[in-house]
Structures are given as C-alpha cells and as structure tokens.
Amino acid sequence: MHSKPVRTSVLAAAGVLGLALSACAAETGTDSGSGGGADEVTFAVPSWVGAQANAAVAGKILEDELGVEAELKQMDEPVAFDALHSGKADAILEDWGGVPKKEELYVEDKGTVVKGGDLGVTGHIGWFVPKYFADEHPEVLDYKNLNDFADEFRTSESGGKGQFIGAAPSYTSYDQHLIDNLDLDYQILPTGSEAAQLTEIERLYEAKEPFLTYWWDPQWMNAEIDMVEVRLPEYTEGCNEPAEQTACGYDTLPLQKYFNADFAENGGDAAEFLKNFQWSTEDQNEVARLIKGEGLSADEAAARWIEGNEDVWKQWLPAS
Incomplete structure (x- = not known):
C-alpha cells in the first residue's frame, strides 16, 4: 500500500505514460486498501490525445478526491485487453471496438474482463x-x-x-x-x-x-x-x-470502458468512480485542445478542466 499518492505525469509529446507496475498490482490488478478497495489504479491509455484526456482527468480526481494513486501506461487496444486480462492494467476508458476477437475471448469466454459502461462520447x-x-x-x-x-x-x-x-x-x-x-x-x-x-x-x-x-x-x-x-x-x-x-x-458507436474483472468487483470506491465516469465529446475535446492546441501538460489540462467543471465530476464520486 502506498502511504502517499504520487501523480504520474502524462508526457504527451513523447507519448510515454506512467511508471512500472507494483508487483501486487501486476498480480491482482488492484492493491487492497484499508477499506477493501483499490489504493492504486493502472490505466491502459491508447496513444491518441482524447484517450490521454480521459485518463488524465480520471486519474487526477482519483488522487485528489479519493487518495488513490493513478498510474497511466500507454497501451494500444490489443495490448490493453491482454493487460486487463492478466491484471497488469485495471481499466481502459476509451475502446473503439477495434479488437473484437480479444473482446470475445476475455469478456465472453474467460470472464476476466468486464464492460465498464459508456464513456459518454460517440x-x-x-x-x-x-x-x-x-x-x-x-x-x-x-x-x-x-x-x-x-x-x-x-x-x-x-x-x-x-x-x-x-x-x-x-x-x-x-x-x-x-x-x-x-x-x-x-x-x-x-x-x-x-x-x-x-x-x-x-x-x-x-x-x-x-x-x-x-x-x-x-x-x-x-x-x-x-x-x-x-x-x-x-x-x-x-x-x-x-x-x-x-x-x-x-x-x-458509443465508446466503451472496460475493466479487469477483479478490479471491477473488488476495487471499491475507485471502481465505482470509474463506472460513474462519463463525460461529453465537448468535454474531452476541450481537455485534448489544452494538451495539443495550447501545449499544457496532461496534468495541467486536467486540473484546468476540473476547476471549471465541478458540477460534472462531483456526480462521479461514490456516494458517501
């Protein structure tokens, strides 16, 4: 368990996202906190800037509001589904249906990956x-x-x-x-x-x-x-x-979220928050524009959006 969350910056220009997984997260997909939920979440983040925007906002709110460390790792969809299956990643927030065979294998056949609901973006x-x-x-x-x-x-x-x-x-x-x-x-x-x-x-x-x-x-x-x-x-x-x-x-198509099945069941507040996470195309484009159009870091862009949209993201937090 981590005593203090450490924000992992998204290096947009290099496309390198995150740090190495802890051994516990690699094995189980979650770290068990005192409340029985996850105290660390690993995001599989595809390379496009919209996907970076999703993870940057979700990760920052997890850390600032729930005290859950967020690790962002760049993974294209085929690798992301393998990582969700094995527990090396907990969530991908934007899937375009580009790997139907892996989806069928892990979601329908093995049950190691589960649907996390609509992202809210078409x-x-x-x-x-x-x-x-x-x-x-x-x-x-x-x-x-x-x-x-x-x-x-x-x-x-x-x-x-x-x-x-x-x-x-x-x-x-x-x-x-x-x-x-x-x-x-x-x-x-x-x-x-x-x-x-x-x-x-x-x-x-x-x-x-x-x-x-x-x-x-x-x-x-x-x-x-x-x-x-x-x-x-x-x-x-x-x-x-x-x-x-x-x-x-x-x-x-409505873009979808997917979770590691163990994380979805046992991830506590972190998993509930990510199930609730749903924003609009306009919201995502605004954060993406700040990153690519204005040159802000993903963390800075997320912070600016969060500051101006409390009425949106407060609804994603788990009920107290």
Missing part, C-alpha cells in the same frame, strides 16, 4: 476532405467519384495515384481494404502517429491544398478546421468481417 471514423475543396467540387463527396479526383490529390510521394493520408498504425482502419475492394486509384501515405498526421493536415489546410484523409470525432482540431465527410458505402453490422473483405464505411 466515436465516428470516416474519410474527409476540407470544406473549401468540397465547396468547389461537391461531387467529391461520393466515393464513386473519387477516381475522378485522383490527379487533384496526387503528390510526389503517391506513385502516380491519388494520395490518401492514413492513420497512425495502431488506429482502427480498413482503408487499404476499402481502396482495394472499391477499386480506388489511391496510395496511402503512412503518417506513423496522430501528431504527424495532424501536422500534415494543418500544413495542407493552411495552404488551402486539396487532400483526402482518414479522420474521426472526437478530435479537438475539428474546432479549428472545417472538414466534410465523403460518403462511403453504408455500414451494416458485420460488413467489415473479415477485415480483408471490407467494402463499407465505418460505424458510429
């Missing part, structure tokens, strides 16, 4: 172009016409095809399958990270250049740039299974 992925280009060429908003614009999107790096700005490798993406199965004359530009993708989009947007990109909401930059979605074939349940045969757009 997620959507799609293909987007800047509004200034869509205004001039409204027909680009139908995927059937994209090949007519391949020359407009061609760059020196796209091998004579139209350039498609791709997502970070760890993000849920069917873009190459869509390009192949819809016979689109495009080449994906790999960006390597969310930060690199946003930098490239900012550069093109400021220059009023045409571009086609993987894009999503919640995304803090949506408050600063105006993007319009290209209509892909309608999403229907199971249309992206198997992934290689995907010829449909992306789903719109």
Whole structure:
C-alpha cells in the first residue's frame, strides 16, 4: 500500500505514460486498501490525445478526491485487453471496438474482463476532405467519384495515384481494404502517429491544398478546421468481417470502458468512480485542445478542466 499518492505525469509529446507496475498490482490488478478497495489504479491509455484526456482527468480526481494513486501506461487496444486480462492494467476508458476477437475471448469466454459502461462520447471514423475543396467540387463527396479526383490529390510521394493520408498504425482502419475492394486509384501515405498526421493536415489546410484523409470525432482540431465527410458505402453490422473483405464505411458507436474483472468487483470506491465516469465529446475535446492546441501538460489540462467543471465530476464520486 502506498502511504502517499504520487501523480504520474502524462508526457504527451513523447507519448510515454506512467511508471512500472507494483508487483501486487501486476498480480491482482488492484492493491487492497484499508477499506477493501483499490489504493492504486493502472490505466491502459491508447496513444491518441482524447484517450490521454480521459485518463488524465480520471486519474487526477482519483488522487485528489479519493487518495488513490493513478498510474497511466500507454497501451494500444490489443495490448490493453491482454493487460486487463492478466491484471497488469485495471481499466481502459476509451475502446473503439477495434479488437473484437480479444473482446470475445476475455469478456465472453474467460470472464476476466468486464464492460465498464459508456464513456459518454460517440466515436465516428470516416474519410474527409476540407470544406473549401468540397465547396468547389461537391461531387467529391461520393466515393464513386473519387477516381475522378485522383490527379487533384496526387503528390510526389503517391506513385502516380491519388494520395490518401492514413492513420497512425495502431488506429482502427480498413482503408487499404476499402481502396482495394472499391477499386480506388489511391496510395496511402503512412503518417506513423496522430501528431504527424495532424501536422500534415494543418500544413495542407493552411495552404488551402486539396487532400483526402482518414479522420474521426472526437478530435479537438475539428474546432479549428472545417472538414466534410465523403460518403462511403453504408455500414451494416458485420460488413467489415473479415477485415480483408471490407467494402463499407465505418460505424458510429458509443465508446466503451472496460475493466479487469477483479478490479471491477473488488476495487471499491475507485471502481465505482470509474463506472460513474462519463463525460461529453465537448468535454474531452476541450481537455485534448489544452494538451495539443495550447501545449499544457496532461496534468495541467486536467486540473484546468476540473476547476471549471465541478458540477460534472462531483456526480462521479461514490456516494458517501
């Protein structure tokens, strides 16, 4: 047990989150405090800034209000579900349904991971172009016409095809399958990270250049740039299974929380607080904007949001 909570800072620029797990937490997923609940919580935090915002706010409130230490460790969804299963992590606060096989294995078959409820944020992925280009060429908003614009999107790096700005490798993406199965004359530009993708989009947007990109909401930059979605074939349940045969757009879904099952049952006030944790897309985008747009540390951004939104987060605290 820790005598004093020590805040783990989120190093947003480096994407390195947290410290090593204690031996007890690694084995059980919780440390047992005097009240029978957890006195330390380990968050699995995907690399995108919205996920960092969730964990930064939840972790700071846990420490400041409940005296529970929060450790934030960067883990993409596949690794996060393994960690939840083994007890090396207690909670992931934002899951996009990107690992259905692991979800089925650990949640439905083994019962070592449990659903933690809605985050309160609705997620959507799609293909987007800047509004200034869509205004001039409204027909680009139908995927059937994209090949007519391949020359407009061609760059020196796209091998004579139209350039498609791709997502970070760890993000849920069917873009190459869509390009192949819809016979689109495009080449994906790999960006390597969310930060690199946003930098490239900012550069093109400021220059009023045409571009086609993987894009999503919640995304803090949506408050600063105006993007319009290209209509892909309608999403229907199971249309992206198997992934290689995907010829449909992306789903719109309420983002979910997942917990290690032992933590969910025995984590006491910490587990109850995280089950109650639910905020809006606007809340998340505000904290993300403070981190990426204004350059605050995740801890500073969380503190600023917490100070101005007591009426929201007080409702998440366990009943006394």
